[in-house]
Each structure stands twice: as structure tokens, then as C-alpha cells.
Amino acid sequence: MARFVRWYGSGPLHLLVLIASFALTGYALVRLFAERPLGVAIWFVGAAIGHDLILLPLYSLADLSAQSVLRHRPERTPAVPWINYLRVPAFLSGVLLLVWFPLILNLSIPYQGDTRLPEDVYLGRWLAITAVLFGAAAIAFALKLRRVRRAARADEERPAPGHDAP
Amino acid sequence: MDSGGGPPGTSSSGGPQRPRSDEKHAPRRLERVRAAAAARAAKAAARTRALVRRVEQIPPPPGPFRPDFWRSPIRGPWLTSVFGLVLLVGIPLLFVTGALSYAAYNPGLGALNDQTPDKGVLGFYLFDWPTHPYWLYRLTQGVHVTLGVVLVPVVLAKLWSVIPKLFEWPPGRSAAHALERLSLLALVGGVVFEFVTGILNIQLYYVFPGSFYTLHFYGAWVFIAAFVVHVSLKLGRMTRALRSRGLAAELRTDLARTRTEPPDPDGLVPTASAAPTMTRRGAVGMVGAGSLLLLVVTAGQSIGGRLRGTALLAPHNREPGSGPNGFQINKTAAAVGINPAHVGPDWRLEIYGPGPTLVFTRTQLLAMPQQAAALPIACVEGWSTPDQHWSGLRLADLAALAGLPDAGSVLVESVQPPGPYSSVVLRGNQIHDHRSLLALHVNGADLSLDHGYPARIIVPANPGVNNTKWVHRLTFRT
Structure with a gap:
């Protein structure tokens, strides 16, 4: 047992579970690949790559760029953590687009003929939701800024030093 | 430590016997082979471990690997x-x-x-x-x-x-x-x-x-x-x-x-x-x-009614029309290529069973006693409608007409051109549910062409696409 663990890197149960899983995977894969194996393989592996090596790096990069581009502005007022007022509406609007992009971008060809519903409403709706999300974030940020500035002014007007906020 | 019992070849009987030469040498040879194999395995293991150690010592490439x-x-x-x-x-x-x-x-x-x-x-x-x-x-x-x-x-x-x-x-x-x-x-x-x-x-x-x-x-x-x-x-x-x-x-x-x-x-x-x-x-x-x-x-x-409009980005978030036939459509008659001649006055319903083939015009079907059922349409795509009020002929009654009151299945065929779900098989329990209909009316009006005029199947809990529209032939089987 100890020798097995040293050789394999884990207990025998680990190996049994994995072999059982791979057998089932193989059984289903043979059927999944029965027609157009290359296309399906591209879609399957592409799904993992598309997320891990394209989507995730892109949104991470967007997040980091937003932080670094907007960080170095001269601040006349007390610094307020602001990134989440951008991040949250962008995330929310982004997941809506990610899920419903075929309708939003009018890509679904049979949609209108099949359902007797016009497809051209979705882009406007998504833009309207996006506007509401960013607008709400802007209002929330404005309120936060006002609160922080007032607090800062109150601190300046306070006569005696040594009583500053914790 | 890995020798299980006594050395092989030793005799179990009392007195010493003259062992044959190969019997005498076999255990020693076996041991030698075993020792050599063990040494080789140990060497291979050591080599593998060294290789793994060397690979582990390779510094990770720059970037995300660090x-x-x-x-x-x-x-x-x-x-x-x-x-x-x-x-x-x-x-x-x-x-x-x-x-x-x-x-x-x-x-x-x-x-x-x-x-x-x-x-x-x-x-x-x-x-x-x-x-x-x-x-x-x-x-x-x-x-x-x-x-x-x-x-x-x-x-x-x-x-x-x-x-x-x-x-x-x-x-x-x-x-x-x-x-x-x-x-x-x-x-x-x-x-x-x-x-x-x-x-x-x-x-x-x-x-x-x-x-x-x-x-x-x-x-x-x-x-x-x-x-x-x-x-x-x-x-x-x-x-x-x-x-x-x-x-x-x-x-x-x-x-x-x-x-x-x-x-x-x-x-x-x-x-x-x-x-x-x-x-x-x-x-x-x-x-x-x-x-x-x-x-x-x-x-x-998937809820329908007044909440349908709240599904701002979902595919079935508006009604395609108003009135009795204004509810959701999966595929319109035009989309599947229904030939208007096949659903006009010349349309007939054919019923096959063990007896002679029965053929009905829509007027004849309407003259028969009509049954009602309130059932939703629910699609594999997740959308659905609230209950619609259907009326028409019970599948169970049609099975009895065909001479198979205990039918085990029915093949439903549509006039739509051959393709996925232009025909479907329903099981006995679906035929014999009293709410399963060959519907001619919905919500008090004739079916619209997009909802399957002249006649369609509606079966409780059935996936929408199996509620065949534009039906023209039913074949009951045991």
C-alpha cells in the first residue's frame, strides 16, 4: 500500500474512482464523437480554452487596466474606493450579454420565422438595462463621494487636533 | 521478508531424500532472478524519482506559472x-x-x-x-x-x-x-x-x-x-x-x-x-x-401571464398575438413548410387500427361529442404557457373507434414535410388519460394554422414538440 502510494501519488481508491470515471467518459465520448468528431472535439476542448485562456484573461485584463488607468489621477479630494462602482455594473451587464448575445446581436436566423416574434427588441433592452445599471452605480458613487467629502470638511472644520476620526 | 511459506522443493515427508538437481537449484535460481529484478526495479525507481526531482527543480516559466x-x-x-x-x-x-x-x-x-x-x-x-x-x-x-x-x-x-x-x-x-x-x-x-x-x-x-x-x-x-x-x-x-x-x-x-x-x-x-x-x-x-x-x-x-413581460431578454417574453390563439408558438406553419392545400377543405383524418381504415372530414369530427381539457404547452427550450382550454376528441375514444380500446401506442403523423418530430409515437398511458385530445378548438375558437389547424395532439405533461400539430393520420397499435 505504502509502495503503491509512493508510485502512484495517491491511494488505490483514487485510482479506482478515476478509472471508473474515465470508462464512463469513454463510453459517452465514443457516442459524442460518432458524427463530426473533429467539430465536436474543437467545441469541447475549445470550451475549456475559450473560457480559461480567452474570456478570463480578457476580463481580468480589462479590470486591471481600468484600475491602473484611472488610478493616477490627481486627487483633490479624499480617495474613495471606486473600482466596484465600475466593476459591478460591468459584470452584471456583461453576464447578460454573455448569456443572451445571440438574441441581443440579432444572430438567430430562424427565431423570427419560428416564433412569430420580432428579434430586434433585444439590443435596445440590453442597452437600457446597461444604462440603468451604470446610472445606478453613478448615483451610488455620487452619494458616497458626497458623504466622504462632508465627513472630510467636518474634520477640517473641527478646531482641535487630536480628535480626528478613527 | 517476501517469502510466503517454507522454501519450495523441501519435502514434507520425514526422512531426507536425494533431491533431483533441478529441484535443488530452482529456489536459488528463483531467488537470484528475484533479487536481480528487485535491484533493477529499485534502480528504475531511483532514476524515475531523480527525473521527477529534476523536472520539479525546473523553475516555472514566467507569467501565470509563477x-x-x-x-x-x-x-x-x-x-x-x-x-x-x-x-x-x-x-x-x-x-x-x-x-x-x-x-x-x-x-x-x-x-x-x-x-x-x-x-x-x-x-x-x-x-x-x-x-x-x-x-x-x-x-x-x-x-x-x-x-x-x-x-x-x-x-x-x-x-x-x-x-x-x-x-x-x-x-x-x-x-x-x-x-x-x-x-x-x-x-x-x-x-x-x-x-x-x-x-x-x-x-x-x-x-x-x-x-x-x-x-x-x-x-x-x-x-x-x-x-x-x-x-x-x-x-x-x-x-x-x-x-x-x-x-x-x-x-x-x-x-x-x-x-x-x-x-x-x-x-x-x-x-x-x-x-x-x-x-x-x-x-x-x-x-x-x-x-x-x-x-x-x-x-x-416559464411562468407566463403578466410575468411573461418581465423576462426582458428571454426568447419567449412576448405573446405573438392576441385572442384565443395568441399564445406562444414553437414553430409556425410557414417555418416548417406546411402546404396550405394539405390543411384546406380536402384535409382528412385517417385512423388506422385492426379494422377497416376510418376517414373523417373536419365537419364530421366536429359533429362527434367534444371533450375539454385545460393543459399547458411546455417546450424543451424551457418556456411554457399557462393552461389553455382545448376541446376535441379523446384519444381513448378514437382508439376505441379504431377497434383497439386498449391500444398500447399510437403513431401520430403530421402533414408537415418529413423531418424531426413530423411524426411521433405516444404510449398507452398517454392515450388513455381522459385529458389527452386530438384538439380541434382552443380557448373557444378554431385552432389557428400556427397552432396546428385542422387538428393537433395535446397530452398532459408531454414535451411540446410531441404534441404534434397538423395531424392527418393516427395508427393505433396493441
């Missing part, structure tokens, strides 16, 4: 486990409702109903799909699709939280580690593949390589095989991580007090963390808000 590349201070086992726990509930529910949907098509009734005829043992669980409760498919498929959409932000967050693991260095520490990572390819590829094919299909965006049913069904099995392994290997770690920080305390922690978790063996916690810009509460809240927003802009299409 542990200090990943800097988010909230990444760690606790956050991963929170998202993992949500998926541990959500994914099995998706799998079960999906498997039920497959059963609802009654693939056991033959090739017409079965999109994946070579399923083999993967259809082991199939059963006769019931007609009670009549809203069963509406519920299971509405849950399947809506839950799938709602879980998208959680899947994204879970994958984000473990991304450093993709760039682990060395790529395979041991056979166990390498096999586990191969299984993770099936897990990540599988989850994205299933979500993408499902989400594209409900928007009728058919760009995937092949039939949706084949891809989504077999893909689900590839994914669930890897999912079960992942859960069984990580369940203990997840519960430990969740216990390591109280949820209530974590939800009260503000940005100033947000710290990294203690270093973990999986390397999720950054070794060089950046200053926090978001609390764990914020991250969980943002993902939850994403799910809630998707729920709000989607669920209405």
Missing part, C-alpha cells in the same frame, strides 16, 4: 467552496431534470422519438413518462433551463476562483496528479460545453456541430462522470474550508479587514497578494446579483 502572478487576496479555499457548494446543489438538479426531459420524450418507443438511438446503457433509467401531474414537464424543464441560465455567474466565479490551478507547476507531480488533471479537462470542457450548447439552443442559434440532442445528452454524461470524481475527491476539502470561516462573520467583514486566507496546499491563496479591492462579501454578493438579474430577465417565459 505563484506570485496571481494576486487576488480573496482567492482561496473558502470562496471556492462557497461557489462549489452552490454548484453541488445546482449541477445535480440540472442533471436530473435534464435526464427527466430525455425520458419525457419516450425514446423507448422507437426511432421516431429517440434522437440518440445508440445511447446503450446511458438509457438505463428510462421509464414510462407519466401524464400526472399534467404540469410535470412544464416544471422540470422550466427548472432545467432557468436554473442553467441562473447558474452561469456561479460557474464563471468558480472557474475564476481556481484559475491558478490551471497553471500549476510542475504540470504533473505524479500519476495520480496527472490523471486528476486529465479529468479536470473533462470537467471544465464539459461544464462550458453543456452550458454553451444549452444556452445557444434556447435562442435557436444552431451553430454547434450536430444535433443539439446528441451533443447535449452525451456531453452531459462526459461532464457528470468528471463531476462525480471531482466531488468525491474534493468534498472533504470543501467542508473543511467552509468550516474554517463562519459565513455570518465573513459577510460582516469590511474591506479594511479583508485578509488572505492561510496558505493552502492547493495554492489558491496568493503568495504575493495585492491590496484588497473587494470583500468576500462583495464577491459573493456580485455573483448572487448576477444570478438574480438573470433570473429576473428569464423566469417569466
